[in-house]
Amino acid sequence: MKVLLVQPPYNDDIRKVLGATAFPVGLLYLSAYLEREGFSADIVDCPAEGLDIEEVVKMASGYDAVGITVTTPAAPYAYEIARRVKEKGVFVFLGGPHPTFMDGEALRESHADAVVRGEGELTTADLLDHVDGWEDPDLSDVPGISYLDERGKLIRNDDRRPIEDLDSLPLPAYDKIDISLYAPDPDEPYAPVITSRGCPFQCAFCASSRLLGREWRARSADHVVREIEYLVEEKGVERIEFVDDVFAITVSRVEEIGEKLRKEGIDVPWDCGTRANLMTPEMAKALQEYGCRYVYVGAESASDETLRKINKQITTGDVYACRKVTARYGLGVLFSFILGFPWEDRDDIKRTIRFAIDLKPDYAQFTVCTPYPGTPLYDLAERKGLIETKDWSKYTTLHPVMRTLYLSRKELKKLLRKAYVRFYLDDLRFLKIAKDAGFRIGKNVLRSTVSALFHYVRDWLL
Numbered sequence: 001m002k003v004l005l006v007q008p009p010y011n012d013d014i015r016k017v018l019g020a021t022a023f024p025v026g027l028l029y030l031s032a033y034l035e036r037e038g039f040s041a042d043i044v045d046c047p048a049e050g051l052d053i054e055e056v057v058k059m060a061s062g063y064d065a066v067g068i069t070v071t072t073p074a075a076p077y078a079y080e081i082a083r084r085v086k087e088k089g090v091f092v093f094l095g096g097p098h099p100t101f102m103d104g105e106a107l108r109e110s111h112a113d114a115v116v117r118g119e120g121e122l123t124t125a126d127l128l129d130h131v132d133g134w135e136d137p138d139l140s141d142v143p144g145i146s147y148l149d150e151r152g153k154l155i156r157n158d159d160r161r162p163i164e165d166l167d168s169l170p171l172p173a174y175d176k177i178d179i180s181l182y183a184p185d186p187d188e189p190y191a192p193v194i195t196s197r198g199c200p201f202q203c204a205f206c207a208s209s210r211l212l213g214r215e216w217r218a219r220s221a222d223h224v225v226r227e228i229e230y231l232v233e234e235k236g237v238e239r240i241e242f243v244d245d246v247f248a249i250t251v252s253r254v255e256e257i258g259e260k261l262r263k264e265g266i267d268v269p270w271d272c273g274t275r276a277n278l279m280t281p282e283m284a285k286a287l288q289e290y291g292c293r294y295v296y297v298g299a300e301s302a303s304d305e306t307l308r309k310i311n312k313q314i315t316t317g318d319v320y321a322c323r324k325v326t327a328r329y330g331l332g333v334l335f336s337f338i339l340g341f342p343w344e345d346r347d348d349i350k351r352t353i354r355f356a357i358d359l360k361p362d363y364a365q366f367t368v369c370t371p372y373p374g375t376p377l378y379d380l381a382e383r384k385g386l387i388e389t390k391d392w393s394k395y396t397t398l399h400p401v402m403r404t405l406y407l408s409r410k411e412l413k414k415l416l417r418k419a420y421v422r423f424y425l426d427d428l429r430f431l432k433i434a435k436d437a438g439f440r441i442g443k444n445v446l447r448s449t450v451s452a453l454f455h456y457v458r459d460w461l462l
Contacts, residue, residue, distance in 0.1 A: 001132045002040045004063040005031055006056060008081055009046040010074035011393050021048045021182050023192050025243070026096070026120065027069055028172030033121040036170050039128060043173070048181040053081055060085045065128060067116075069096040070106065072372055075392040082110035091131050093145075095120045097211050098392070101374030103146035104154045114139060115146040118211055119197070121169060123160050162212065166197060166219045171227050179235050190239040191231045195224045195257070199245040201275070203298075204310040205338065207374035208245050216249065221256045225264055232268055240270040248274035248295065251282045258290025269293050276322040277314045284329040294332035294362070297322055302355030303348060306341055310377070316355070323359045334363040339415055341369050342377075342386055345406035346415070353419045357426050366419040367397035368412050369404075 007024045024045050034041035042063075046056060060066045066085050070078040075098050082092045095116040099106035103115040113131075116123045123144035130137045139147050144160030163169065174191070183189045196218040199209045231237040248254055261268075273296040274283070287295065299319045301307055307314060319335070326333045337356055339349050356364045371378040371387060372395065381387050386402040388409060394401050398416070400409035407415075 001065065001128060002063045003034060003042070003065045003067060003128065004060055005041055005043045006060075006066060006068045006078075006081065007043070007045040007047065008056070008068055008070070008074045008077040009052060010071070010077050011396060021045075023182050024048075024069065024177070025172060025192055025194060028174060028176065029169060030067070030095075030120050030124060031176050032170040032173040034125060034128070035173065037125045039125070041173075041176075043176040045177060045181075048177070053077060053084070056081055057084045057088075060090055061088055063090060065091040065093065065131065067093050067095060067124065068112075070094050070098045071096055072098045072392050072395040074098070075102075075106070077393070079106070079110040082112045086111045086113075093124070093127060095124065097207055098373060099146075100211055101207065103156065107146065107148050107154065108152075113147065114142075117144050117146060118159065118213075119144075119162055122163060162198065162215065162217065164217065166217055167223045171230065174231065174235060179237070188238050189236055190241060191235065191237045192241045192243040193224065193227055193231075194243055195219050195247060196244045196249075201246070201313060202311055202376075204376040204380075205369065205372070207372055210374055216246075218253070221260045224257055225260045225266070228261065228268070229264060229266055232266055238268060240268055242270060242272040244273065246275055246278070247272040248278060248283055248287060251280070251286050254283065254286045254290065258286065261290065267291070271296065273297070275314060276318040279322040279325055281325050281328070284325045284331055288329045288331055292331060294334060295326065296334050296336065299335040299355070299359070300338050301341070301348075302351040306344070306348070309343070310341065319355075319359065323361060332362045334365060335359060335361045336365040336367070337419070338367055338369050339419060340400065340402075340404050340407065340412045342381060342384055342402075342404050344369075344404050346411070349407075349415050349419075353415075353422050356419070356423050364419075364423045366416055366423070368400045368416055369402070370395055370397045371402055 005027045007027060024043060027043050031041040031043050044051065044056060044059060068078045068082055078094065082094065086092050092112040093114045093116055094106050094110060094112045099115040100117040103117065106112065106115055114127060116127065123142065126142050127139070127145055130139060130142055139145060140157065143158050146154060146156045149155050179189060179191060180186070196216055198213040198216045200214055200216050202209050202214070228240055231240070269291050271294040272292060276297050276299065279297070300310065300312055302316060304315050307316070323333065335356060337352055339352060369377070371381040381402050386404065388403060389401050400412040403409050
C-alpha cells in the first residue's frame with residue numbers, strides 16, 4: 001500500500017521570524033514506522049519544498065492513502081487538500097493536534113475518512129491495515145481514531161494507550177527529506193532530536209500533555225546517541241536541537257546522554273529547552289560541560305499571579321535565579337514571553353516587557369496569547385467571549401485572534417511590536433546579535449526587530 005504523508009502549506013509567521021522551516025519530525029517517525037510495517041510511506045513537506053495545494057493534489061493521485069498532519073494554523077489548507085484528494089477516490093486521514101481536539105469539525109470540513117488522535121504510529125498502521133484491501137472497512141475496532149458513520153454521526157473510538165517503550169520505534173526517516181532545506185544557516189546544518197514524549201506539566205496555554213499524555217516517557221540514552229551519530233556522520237549535521245517539551249528535566253538524564261556522546265567521540269554543539277525552576281547550578285554545570293550552548297526557557301510573565309493562573313508552576317523569582325545561574329556557567333538563554341492573557345491590561349504587558357529587559361537574556365521571544373483548541377486557555381476564552389475569529393490560519397502566535405478584558409486585538413498587535421523594539425534596542429542589544437553567529441535565530445530576530453521598529457514608528461506617527 002502506497003501512502004503519502006503531507007505537511008500542508010500554511011501562513012507560518014514563526015518561519016518569517018526565525019528564518020527556518022520546522023522539521024516534520026512527526027511525519028519522519030510515522031514514515032519510518034509504516035515502512036517497517038510493510039507500507040510504502042513518502043513525505044511531502046509543502047513549506048520546505050515550496051509546494052502549493054494544486055501541486056500536492058496532483059502528487060496524491062499516485063497513492064492509495066494520503067495522511068495530512070494538521071496544526072491549527074494549517075487547518076484551512078489541510079482541509080482543502082483533503083477535500084480535493086478525496087474527490088479522486090483516495091483514502092484520506094488527518095492527524096496532529098488540531099484534528100485531535102477538533103475531530104468533528106475536521107471530518108466534516110475536510111471530508112476525510114478518519115482522524116488519528118494523539119500519538120500516530122500504532123494507530124495509523126492499525127487504520128491502514130483495516131483499509132488495505134477492504135472495499136468497505138470496519139473501523140469500529142481501531143483505537144485512537146474518529147470517523148463519521150453513514151448517517152454523519154461522529155464516532156470517537158476509545159483512546160489508544162501511549163507507546164511505553166519508545167526504543168521500539170525506528171529512528172526517524174531522515175532519508176525521506178532534504179535536510180538542507182531546513183537550515184537557516186547553510187554553513188551550519190542542524191537537526192532536531194526528540195528524546196522523550198509526554199509532559200508532566202499542564203500549562204493552561206499548551207495542549208501537549210493532553211496530546212501525548214502527562215507521563216514522561218524517555219528514550220534510552222543509547223537510542224538517542226545512535227540517532228545523533230547517524231545525523232552527524234551520514235547527514236553532515238553540525239548542530240543538534242533537543243526539541244522535547246522539557247529536555248533538561250533531571251541532571252542525571254543530561255549527564256547520561258552527554259557521557260555517551262563523549263564516549264562515542266561525538267563532539268557537536270546543541271541547544272535544548274528546560275524550565276526556570278529546574279535550572280539549578282548542578283543542571284547548568286552539566287549542560288555547559290556536555291556541549292549545550294543555549295537553553296530555551298518559558299518565562300511567560302512578570303506577574304506571579306498570572307503564572308499561577310496559567311498553572312506554570314514557577315515564580316518570577318525562579319526566572320531571575322535561572323538567569324543568574326545560566327550567566328554564571330556561560331550558557332546562552334532565550335526567554336519566551338506571552339502577552340495578552342485574558343485578564344491583562346496595558347500596564348500588565350508593560351511590566352512583562354520591563355521584566356524581559358531587566359533579565360538581560362541573550363534573546364527574548366514575544367508572542368501574543370493564542371487560545372489553541374485542546375487547552376484550558378481556549379475553554380476560558382470561549383466562556384468569556386474573547387475569541388474574535390475562528391480563522392485558524394491566523395493562529396500563529398504573532399497575529400492576535402482574541403482580545404483581553406481590557407485590550408483590543410489592534411492594541412495587542414502594537415504592544416507586541418513595542419516589546420521587540422524595546423527589548424532589542426535596549427543597550428543596543430541588536431548590535432551584539434548582529435555579530436553573534438552562535439545561535440541560529442540571531443540574524444533573523446534582528447531582521448524581525450527592524451521590521452517591528454518600522455511598524456512601531458509608523459503606528460506612532462499615525
